[in-house]
Amino acid sequence: MILRLERRLAPASSPRAIFFANAAAIVAALVVGGLLFLPFHVSPLTAYADLVGEAFFTARGFGYTVTEAAPLILVGLGTVFAWRSGFAYLGFQGALLVGAVVSTWLALQIGASLPFALFLPLALALSFAAGGAWSGLVGFARARLGGTEVLVSLMMNYVAALLVQYLVTGPMRADGDLPQSALLPRSTWLPIILDGTRANIGIFVALVAAVIVGLVLRGSVVGYELIVTGLSPRAARFGGIDVSGRTLLSSVVCGGLGALAGPVEVLGNQHRLLDGVGEGLGFVGIVAALLGKLTVVGTVIASVLYGGLTVGGNAMQRHSGLPSSVILVIEALIVLLVLASDLLRSWRIVFVVRQAA
Amino acid sequence: MALPLAPASAADLKVALVLPGSISDGGWNQQAYEGLKKLEAKGGFATKLSENVKQSDIPQVVRGYADDGFDLVIGHGFQFGSLFMEIGGEYPKTKFFGTTFAPKGDVPPNVMFVNTRPYDVAYGMGALAALLSKKGGVGLVGGGDNPTQQNMSKLFKIGAEATVPGLKAYAVVTGDYNDASKGRETALTMIGNGADVITHTADLTGIGAIKGAAEKGVTVMGAFSDQTSLAPTLMATSIVNDNAAIVTMVGDMAKAGTFQGGKEWAPDLAAVWYPKYKDAEYNSAEVSPETWAKFKAIWADLAAGKIDTGKYLK
Structure with a gap:
């Protein structure tokens, strides 16, 4: 008996097919990753029970999971917005940092004298704008000069x-302290939204943003024009869409969304600006959007799963003493x-039994 | 009838070590891990470890151990200072030890920090460098930009210039622990300005400084671990920092009930810092016995607190 890939007549795109393909992928990753546990004399089953149990079935762990997920969702939404409209932006880490700087500055300047109900919208609006x-x-x-946005946006991360x-080493440094x-x-x-956990309202900020992005992309003329621009700029131009205007709009909104992750991280988690704040979130958020197949709902789900993986991975390391690299391998x-x-959605695996001649 | 003692099997003290870096970094994190292994080998300790914990994940990991009922959580680095101050009160049954100075404010009774006396050490390094200098110039290449490094630089200069009046001491906080070429350039600049003894208080940056200085043929001094192999003939000595000893001592204190919660613990200088050159204290080809005796006298005064480095930092 041999295995063979056979092309499907039409790609399987029903929600059920998508769910099973993804579930099969996750199970396969866990099985392969489980082999790495064996040299450490750790049972994969106990370890995975720790991972899932801590991340999703304890109040404390789930609180951390949503806290980890919130900035990922925001960066992921930025990715969906940009990439669906054909703007391959990779500068979310920089945008996040800009948002973090702006909201830190605002909090230190006038945060203490403003009621929170006024401060938060102001901080979010300023971060979005910046x-x-x-x-x-x-x-x-x-839009004006042509060229590739991929390299430029990537380099802008270093600038930020x-x-x-x-x-943090100069004008904003606290006297006599570390560079922060x-x-x-x-x-x-x-x-905090749940007593006894670290879950804060950052997750609501992320979910509200998700609803708005979903409505704009699926239910508005602008959203339609953006997606057509992304699918085929030439067809869009032929149809009378202002392609460079839409690209510019997309570039502004995607960075604004990514920048919202800055206040969520700084006001929700670190409570100060420091070198290395939000490390890597601007890239993991892109991964979450890709895992969510560049859809809003998919991005939210993937971000929560990814957040859970981080939290559960930490728990697994605490309980079983696995090196952190094993957990990174499983995530990857x-x-x-x-x-x-x-692949499984456009190809199927068939088992071929050889007939005796 | 004997008094009831603690139950034998449950008497294992549950100790967790949280590291900001990797257990194979050859320095700060690896030494603490070796200390944890020594505790485990002693018996009576059940240990767990989290390595490479990102700054944003530190609260989660530390609280996880506390919630799991660990007796002692050791946070190895400055990253744990304000966190332990904040959460100590929430977990009165767990002891927290941070390998860092106590932050400003009241330390909770179950939280202990440490003054490993880096400023005394920096003064001593300055004194030894000054004693070794023939041309009247010495240099220290510093690491990341933080108050500890800045104060160490300051005391290196004070120690050198107080030991040999008229000597010129240079100290630069490079702002980076892991940039060997920056360390090398800094050392070469100091040598160009007349320094003929170079030492450091940085990890990889410091290794670059030692290598650069060795190319120029000037005397070098290692720091944190025995760095003889970097420049075997030019190395005078290395001032070794024994982080493993800190971890084992804290474990023992927690077990014996002598954990000094609410305080900044000050261990004996000799227990955590000592000079080392291969199997000896110093390289007799670079350092004369008379010079070494002078240094040891200053070192002893530092250990006994007769030289008060604290007064220079106020």
Whole structure:
């Protein structure tokens, strides 16, 4: 008996097929990853029970999971918005940092004297605007001058990281302390939504943003024009769509969304600006959007799963003493196999039994 | 009738070590891990480890161990200072030890920090460098930009210039622990300005400084571990920092009930820092016995607190 791949007549695109392909990919990743546990004399079953149990079935763990997920959702939404409209933006880490700087500055300047109900919308609006201007620069360059936004946006991440480094070692540094800003006033911290956990209202910010992005992309003329622009700029131009205007809009909104992850991380988690804040979130968020197949709902689900993987991975390391690299390998396997699982939607595996002659 | 003692099997003290880096970094994190292994080998300790914990995940990991009922959680680095201050009160049954200075404010009674006396050490390094200098110039290449490094630089200069009046001491906080070429350039600049003894307080940056100085043929001094192999003939000595000893001592204190919660613990200088060159204290080809005796006298005064480095930092 041999295995063979056979092309399907039409790609299986029913929700059921998508669910099973993804589930199969995750299970396969866990099975392969489980082999890595054996040299450490750890049972994969107990370890995975720790992972899933802590991340999703304890109040404390789930609180951390949604806290981890919130910035990923926001960066993921930015990715969906940009990539669906054909703008391959990779500068979310930089946008996040810009949002973090702006909201830290606001909190330190006037945060203590403003009621939170006023402060939060102001902080989010300012971060969105600053992040939008940051990424809009890249969009402007692409729309007016042509060239590739991929490299420019990637390089802008370094500019933002060095800017933060400059600020926390220079003008924003707390006296006589490590290179970091002063602690933000307590009244500006995102309130906890579940007693006894660290879950804060950052997740609501992310979910509201998800609803708005979903409505704009699926239910508005602008959203339609953006998606057509992404699918085929030439067809869009032929249809009378202002392609470079839409690209510019997309570039501004995607950076704005990514920048919202900054206040969520700074006001919700760190409570101060420091070098290395939100490390890697701007890239993991892109991965979450890809895992969610660039859909809003998929991105939210993938972000929560990814957040759970981080939290559960930490629990697994605490309980079983596995090296952290094993957990990173499993995370990477899940990402690779889920992305590869698309194959199963246009191809099927068939078992061929050889007939005796 | 004997008094009831603690139950034998449950007497194992549950100790967790949380590391910001990798257990194979050859320095700060690896040494603490070796200390944890020594505790485990002693018997009476059940240990767990989390390595490579990102700053944003630290609260989650530390609270996880506390919720799991660990007796002692050791956070190895400055990253744990404000966190332990914040959460200590929530977990009165768990002891927390941070390998860092106590932050400002009241330390909770179950939280202990440590003054490993880096400023005394920096003063001593300055004194030894000054004693070894023939041309009247010495240099220290520092690491990341933080108050500890800045104060160490300051005390290196004070120690050197107080030991040999008229000598010129250079100290630069490079802002980076892991940039060997930056360390090398800094050392070469110091040598160009007349320094003929180079040492450091940085990890990889410091290794670059030692290698650069060795190319120029000047005397070098290692730091944190025995760095003789970097420049076997030019190395005078290395001032070794024994982080493993800190971890084992804290474990023993928690077990014996002498854990000094609410305080900044100050261990004996000799228990955590000592000079080392291969199997000896110093390289007799670079250092004369008379010079070494002078240094040891200063070192002893530092250990006994007769030289008060604290007064320079106020």
